[in-house]
Amino acid sequence: MKLYYAPGACSMSPHIVLLETGTKFDAVKVNFADHKTETGQDYYAINPKGAVPALHLDNGQVLTEGSAIVQYIGDHAAGSTIMPKAGTTERYKEIEWLNWIASEFHKPMGSLFNKGMAEAAGTLIKTNIGNKLAYLDKHLATHQYLLGTTFTAADAYAFTVLSWAGHVGVDLAKYTNVTKFQAKVGARPAVQAMLKAEGLAA
Numbered sequence: 001m002k003l004y005y006a007p008g009a010c011s012m013s014p015h016i017v018l019l020e021t022g023t024k025f026d027a028v029k030v031n032f033a034d035h036k037t038e039t040g041q042d043y044y045a046i047n048p049k050g051a052v053p054a055l056h057l058d059n060g061q062v063l064t065e066g067s068a069i070v071q072y073i074g075d076h077a078a079g080s081t082i083m084p085k086a087g088t089t090e091r092y093k094e095i096e097w098l099n100w101i102a103s104e105f106h107k108p109m110g111s112l113f114n115k116g117m118a119e120a121a122g123t124l125i126k127t128n129i130g131n132k133l134a135y136l137d138k139h140l141a142t143h144q145y146l147l148g149t150t151f152t153a154a155d156a157y158a159f160t161v162l163s164w165a166g167h168v169g170v171d172l173a174k175y176t177n178v179t180k181f182q183a184k185v186g187a188r189p190a191v192q193a194m195l196k197a198e199g200l201a202a
């Protein structure tokens with residue numbers, strides 16, 4: 001398998017999941033400035049949407065959309081608990097979290113990287129993100145991880161989006177359960193390995 005990623009982007013989530021599950025893969029860096037891979041390929045030819053992550057499967061197909069990619073990785077990692085088994089209530093809870101992060105958390109947080117955004121719009125989005133963080137903080141007050149006691153792909157995704165907060169002026173300090181979660185996930189060997197591989201940690 002080949003993971004197409006950009007350092008620090010939402011592709012960190014499948015990158016963590018690949019490392020957590022011990023899946024064999026190559027990582028290929030994509031440059032957003034020209035949408036070329038580090039080997040000079042046109043990234044639009046790999047993912048016409050231009051966004052990372054994309055996962056090139058061993059059967060030649062390309063999967064896009066982080067939430068689909070992590071499910072594929074988890075389902076193909078024998079014995080791993082990173083993705084609850086298909087058909088179980090836990091699996092639907094997992095999808096619930098992945099979808100919530102993708103639609104309600106990732107996109108507003110990601111939009112704050114846009115330097116051209118009007119100040120008023122930024123303020124409104126930050127208020128909205130504050131509500132999402134309050135919800136997350138309340139949940140994490142009684143849950144070690146999003147699904148309970150087991151680390152799953154949704155935690156990797158939440159960690160990824162939370163890691164952008166400091167870069168876009170979102171202060172997490174008052175969400176103490178969120179910051180504890182962030183520290184706990186950040187200390188996982190696979191997360192440390194991902195940060196190193198993406199050039200984000202020594």
Ligand SMILES: N[C@@H](CCC(=O)N[C@@H](CS)C(=O)NCC(=O)O)C(=O)O
Pocket residue numbers: 009010011032049050051052053064065066067102110
């Ligand atoms: N819906 C996609 C969104 C992915 C996405 O927003 N990727 C961003 C980085 S976090 C990106 O590649 N932006 C550059 C671009 O779209 O050209 C998913 O969930 O995987």
